[in-house]
Amino acid sequence: MGLDPADETEPGPARGDPRARLDALRAQLAPPMDDRTPRPVLPLGLAELDAHLPGGGLALGPPHEIAPAGSADMIAALGFALALCACHLSRVSGEALIAAAPGQPLPYGHGVAGLGLDPGRLLLLEAGSDGEVFRALEAALQARALAALIGLVRDGLPLKPGRRLQLAAEGADPPLLLLLRPAEAGMPNGAATRWRIGAAPASRDRFGTLDRPRWRARLERCRNGRGGDWLLEWDHAAHRLHLLEPLAGDAAASGRSRA
Amino acid sequence: MTRLLRAGLAPEGGPLAVAAEGPGGLRLLALDLDAQALGLRPGEPLGRVRARIAVPLRVYPADPAADRDALLRLCRWACRYAPHVAPFGPAEASDGLYIDVAGASHLCGGEVSLVDDLADRLARANIPARVALADTPGGAFALARHGSADRIVVPPGGAAGALRGLPVEALRLDPGTVTGLKRLGLRRIGALDALPRGPLARRFGAALLLRLDQALARRPEPLAPLTEAADYAAARGFLDPIGRQSDIVRTARDLMAALAPRLERDGLGACALRLALHRVDGAVRALDLGLSRPERDPERVAVLVSLRLDRLGRALDAGFGFETVELTVTVTGAMPARQTDLGAGSTGDGVGFLADALAQRLGRALLRLEPRASHLPERGERGVLWVAGEGHGSSADQGIGRVRARLPPPSAGEGGTRREAGEGSDVSGSGVTLMTAGAPSCTVAPLSPPAAQGTLPRAGAREMPGSDSSLASPWPDHLPPRPLVLFPRGEAALDVLSTVPEGPPRRFRWRAQIHRVAHAEGPERIESEWWREPGEPRDYYRVECEAGHRLWLYRDGPHAPGHPAAWYVHGLFA
Numbered sequence: 035m036g037l038d039p040a041d042e043t044e045p046g047p048a049r050g051d052p053r054a055r056l057d058a059l060r061a062q063l064a065p066p067m068d069d070r071t072p073r074p075v076l077p078l079g080l081a082e083l084d085a086h087l088p089g090g091g092l093a094l095g096p097p098h099e100i101a102p103a104g105s106a107d108m109i110a111a112l113g114f115a116l117a118l119c120a121c122h123l124s125r126v127s128g129e130a131l132i133a134a135a136p137g138q139p140l141p142y143g144h145g146v147a148g149l150g151l152d153p154g155r156l157l158l159l160e161a162g163s164d165g166e167v168f169r170a171l172e173a174a175l176q177a178r179a180l181a182a183l184i185g186l187v188r189d190g191l192p193l194k195p196g197r198r199l200q201l202a203a204e205g206a207d208p209p210l211l212l213l214l215r216p217a218e219a220g221m222p223n224g225a226a227t228r229w230r231i232g233a234a235p236a237s238r239d240r241f242g243t244l245d246r247p248r249w250r251a252r253l254e255r256c257r258n259g260r261g262g263d264w265l266l267e268w269d270h271a272a273h274r275l276h277l278l279e280p281l282a283g284d285a286a287a288s289g290r291s292r293a
Numbered sequence: 294m295t296r297l298l299r300a301g302l303a304p305e306g307g308p309l310a311v312a313a314e315g316p317g318g319l320r321l322l323a324l325d326l327d328a329q330a331l332g333l334r335p336g337e338p339l340g341r342v343r344a345r346i347a348v349p350l351r352v353y354p355a356d357p358a359a360d361r362d363a364l365l366r367l368c369r370w371a372c373r374y375a376p377h378v379a380p381f382g383p384a385e386a387s388d389g390l391y392i393d394v395a396g397a398s399h400l401c402g403g404e405v406s407l408v409d410d411l412a413d414r415l416a417r418a419n420i421p422a423r424v425a426l427a428d429t430p431g432g433a434f435a436l437a438r439h440g441s442a443d444r445i446v447v448p449p450g451g452a453a454g455a456l457r458g459l460p461v462e463a464l465r466l467d468p469g470t471v472t473g474l475k476r477l478g479l480r481r482i483g484a485l486d487a488l489p490r491g492p493l494a495r496r497f498g499a500a501l502l503l504r505l506d507q508a509l510a511r512r513p514e515p516l517a518p519l520t521e522a523a524d525y526a527a528a529r530g531f532l533d534p535i536g537r538q539s540d541i542v543r544t545a546r547d548l549m550a551a552l553a554p555r556l557e558r559d560g561l562g563a564c565a566l567r568l569a570l571h572r573v574d575g576a577v578r579a580l581d582l583g584l585s586r587p588e589r590d591p592e593r594v595a596v597l598v599s600l601r602l603d604r605l606g607r608a609l610d611a612g613f614g615f616e617t618v619e620l621t622v623t624v625t626g627a628m629p630a631r632q633t634d635l636g637a638g639s640t641g642d643g644v645g646f647l648a649d650a651l652a653q654r655l656g657r658a659l660l661r662l663e664p665r666a667s668h669l670p671e672r673g674e675r676g677v678l679w680v681a682g683e684g685h686g687s688s689a690d691q692g693i694g695r696v697r698a699r700l701p702p703p704s705a706g707e708g709g710t711r712r713e714a715g716e717g718s719d720v721s722g723s724g725v726t727l728m729t730a731g732a733p734s735c736t737v738a739p740l741s742p743p744a745a746q747g748t749l750p751r752a753g754a755r756e757m758p759g760s761d762s763s764l765a766s767p768w769p770d771h772l773p774p775r776p777l778v779l780f781p782r783g784e785a786a787l788d789v790l791s792t793v794p795e796g797p798p799r800r801f802r803w804r805a806q807i808h809r810v811a812h813a814e815g816p817e818r819i820e821s822e823w824w825r826e827p828g829e830p831r832d833y834y835r836v837e838c839e840a841g842h843r844l845w846l847y848r849d850g851p852h853a854p855g856h857p858a859a860w861y862v863h864g865l866f867a
Contacts, residue, residue: 106806106842109778113867116777129644131659142864143662143674144775147768149867154768157644157679158660159651166655173650179643233841235811243814244774244835244843247867268867 076122076210079274087227088258092118095208096226097199099191102217103232103250110233110249112139112186113149115212117268117275119182120151122210124273128181133159133170138186138214150270164188168195171211175202182210190215196224228255237267246270248278308348312339313355322355364390367420368519374400374407379516389437391430391516405446412444428452430516431508435463435482453509457483464504470497482508525563525622527551534573534614538602541570541618546595548620553589562587562628568598570609571617578609585648585659585680587626593646600653648679664768668819670779670863773817774835776845776864783861786846795852797834803862808844812837816848829858835866843867 075091077084084090092098102111119130130151134140140160143153157180161167164187171185172195191213203211213225232250239245246267253261265278308328312319319339331346343350361380368378368390377393394407401407408424415422425436425445432452436445439459447455456463459482461474474497479485485493485505494502506512527548535541545568556562564587570578582597602609648659660676667673786801797813813836821828829850837843843866850858 106840109842109865109867113777116867139778139865141777142670142775142779143664143768144670144772145777145779145864145866146662147770148772148774149777152768153662153664153674156662158662158676159657160660161655161657166657170651170655170657173654174647177643177647177650179647233843235837235841236843244812244837247843248841 074208076118076125078118078121080277082277083253083262083264083275086253086260086262087256092210093226094210095200095203097185097191097196097203097211097213097224099223099225099228100212100214101228101230103230103252105217107232108139108214108216110247111214111229111231112141113247113268114229114231114249114251114266115184115214116141116146116149116151117270118212119184119210120149120270120273121275122182123151123155126181128179128209129155129157130182130184131157131159131170131174131180132184132186133161133167133174134186135161135164135167135188137188148270149268150273165195168199172198172202175199175209175211178205178207178209180209182212184212184214186214188216190218190221191223191225192221193223200224225255226257227253227259230254234265308333308346308350310339310342310350310352311355312352319352360388364388365519371411372519374411377516377518379518382517389434391433393516393518394426408444408446427455429508429510430514431465431504432456432510434465435459435508439463453486456508457481457486461485464501464508466501466504470501473497523621523623525552525555525561525625526619528617528619530617531615534616535618536611536614538599541602541615542595542599544618545598545620546591548618549589549591549594552620552622553591556589556622556625556628557630560627560629561625562589563594563622563624564588564626565622565624566594567621567623569617569619569621570615571619572611573613573616576612578615580605581623583649583652584645585652586645587628588649589628593649597649597653600650604654604656644679667822669822670775670819671781672822673775774866776843777867779845779864780862783847783849783863786860786862789857789860794854797836798846798860801846801860803844808838808840808842810836811839819847833863 073089074094075087075089076094077091078087087093100111100115102108123130132141140158141156143156146153146156159170161170167185167187171183174180174183199211230252232252234248234250236244236248237246246269248265248267250263251266252263253259255261267276267278269276308331309325310321310328310333311323313322314320315336315338317338321333321335321337321339321342323335324333328350331348333342333346339352364380368380371378371390371392375392375394375397379391379393381389381391392411394404398404398407401410404426408426412422412424415424423437423440423443425433425440425447427433427436427445427447428449429452432447432455435456436447436459439462440455445455460480461482462471464482466474474480474485479488482505486509490502503512507514529544529548535544549563549566552563564584566582566584568580568582570580572578580598580601582594582601584597588594644659652658659679661679662674663677664674665672784803786798786803788800788802788807789798790800791798797815798810800807800809802808813834815834816832817834818830818832820830831847831849832851833845833847835843836846844862845864845866846860846862848858848860852858
């Protein structure tokens with residue numbers, strides 16, 4: 035701090051406070067690329083989860099990858115993505131776009147309504163290939179007309195489209211961007227976070243019938259953050275996720291013991 | 294037919310004939326003058342003709358497709374006289390065309406000079422033709438086919454007198470009716486017209502009277518014109534043909550900028566555009582651009598054209614370049630001026646532009662889910678095209694998204710609207726402005742969202758017919774849980790084991806995997822829609838496997854002893 039003589043002339047009240055000095059130093063050392071204003075995020079409403087994510091939530095703009103834990107968990111991954119989407123749409127106005135490559139599961143309107151997401155706010159695009167999905171998402175990012183984008187791809191996100199999506203998301207007011215990819219293929223790409231979702235036995239209501247869906251969520255990779263394992267429950271009425279417990283062992287077993 | 298051969302495929306001179314497969318072998322279809330001089334008539338069997346005449350007869354096979362193409366080319370050429378040109382249909386033997394010269398004849402200096410000009414040009418092009426101009430298409434057809442001269446112009450209102458002496462074949466009747474009439478001694482249209490109508494209709498059907506009325510201008514006859522005359526069109530020709538994409542895009546923008554003030558004056562926007570690129574060698578590439586909402590901004594149109602050309606890439610074969618670029622507004626929609634907010638534009642606008650951009654770039658449409666009033670899960674929803682101003686979230690605004698079919702322009706002529714047909718026979722009519730009604734006009738009706746499923750309209754909440762129902766969600770909220778993903782049809786679950794025969798399964802095999810059921814709920818019985826197709830009622834169960842996956846299974850039909858019912862997986866829960 036004392037290296038620059040200009041600093042000596044700065045007003046003094048912060049000088050004594052080490053924390054304020056540290057902040058000032060951080061601000062000076064921050065790379066010029068990084069915009070000073072914090073990126074808008076979607077907080078998940080769970081302190082344990084948000085603490086793992088930089089900025090306190092899922093960053094809006096850069097893509098987030100969601101992969102099923104196994105080949106049978108694709109629907110659970112789709113449910114998790116739609117739950118995040120419902121979370122976001124409950125805060126902002128606008129619509130969500132789902133662009134799906136051929137062979138990927140398209141959501142059923144009544145089921146979407148059951149997750150707490152209004153199907154009237156969903157737009158569907160049946161693309162002909164992964165490339166078309168990426169092009170559609172890029173166009174939607176540039177148009178800035180939609181609140182959330184979900185891409186369902188067949189082969190995963192390669193580096194180049196990932197970088198293009200990242201660039202298209204630069205700027206004000208970006209939407210939430212989620213990419214569902216199959217379980218395999220985990221090459222490095224431009225994704226901000228990488229989730230792996232598996233199905234878990236649902237919670238039971240007081241009559242013993244199936245109530246709220248639960249998912250085993252693993253944050254595999256997170257830029258500027260830490261990974262983690264959680265068992266999440268989706269509350270479709272309140273549009274929020276509940277945390278059951280950090281996983282200590284077998285997720286299904288712990289979920290069942292709780293149920 | 295012969296006209297096609299004159300185009301250079303057949304040598305000059307000598308008797309020529311076109312033959313096609315008919316009853317009893319090949320029969321003559323068309324003849325040139327030399328062959329007609331030999332006494333040949335269309336319809337004669339080819340074998341007998343060959344035996345009769347001593348001269349070698351050159352025979353060519355008939356090619357209806359090429360004939361049709363040639364006729365369409367001629368129709369396009371005839372658009373120089375008036376925009377509404379219709380080729381003859383099967384009822385008129387497909388060898389002529391109608392021109393609706395209503396309000397256009399003054400451009401050639403009157404009807405007589407128009408007919409002269411048309412006939413002269415056809416003769417110079419070596420196309421034998423008979424031209425007639427009358428009040429109605431039927432009348433003009435009759436005069437061109439059976440009239441006394443090659444060029445006939447009937448003054449307005451004179452159709453009845455001119456047609457009186459013509460034979461009844463001129464009415465475009467089917468051959469059975471013609472023979473029937475002749476057997477009764479009714480050979481002339483005048484004799485037919487003098488009879489009481491009731492017995493005629495009883496004996497020969499309504500078609501006879503319809504044709505008679507159409508010829509005598511008592512009933513209107515809509516034509517199906519080749520191209521709709523566009524109210525809004527602009528074209529630009531180039532001395533040096535253009536071929537670069539940027540040039541085409543810039544031209545499209547300029548043309549749209551030329552059209553925009555006219556659209557604005559009429560309070561309209563373009564809902565569909567056609568960009569026609571005329572190549573130097575005569576080929577025409579037409580690009581149709583559909584828009585999700587009325588638009589008249591040249592920049593946006595330019596972006597869409599550019600995206601479309603991007604997608605076409607090399608498929609747009611520029612050849613030696615395009616010499617004319619033509620932009621036509623094919624469908625218009627009301628686009629009232631409205632006040633825009635400063636700053637934040639409405640989101641519906643952005644989504645609309647995104648929908649258009651995706652449609653041009655990928656050729657794919659944005660879909661919206663819409664509930665349907667059906668209890669069968671697979672019929673409970675459908676994807677409908679996203680239309681601006683509908684559904685949720687998007688700003689529903691004034692009349693946008695409501696598209697109307699293009700109405701015919703108010704005819705400039707002072708009541709002397711007339712039609713004319715050229716080539717082989719030609720015709721025309723008066724005062725009929727119904728042409729667009731018979732044409733395949735593209736009406737993009739707004740998709741009206743269906744009423745809420747199974748719910749009665751609440752008292753006082755009756756919807757206005759035109760109002761947008763985007764205020765209340767039409768999705769029913771009283772349904773039992775439905776899966777997140779539904780298969781179009783159930784996938785068979787095999788090796789089903791149940792503890793009780795009519796209960797849910799304990800174990801089953803699906804997609805080559807054994808699933809053990811940890812928890813099952815149900816049944817929810819859904820009856821088949823017997824009014825559509827018969828089927829068994831289905832008993833649906835929600836089951837949770839030990840691995841945590843939740844499935845939606847159903848048994849097709851009730852359980853019967855000794856007759857195990859089949860099980861299907863119909864959907865998956867999140």
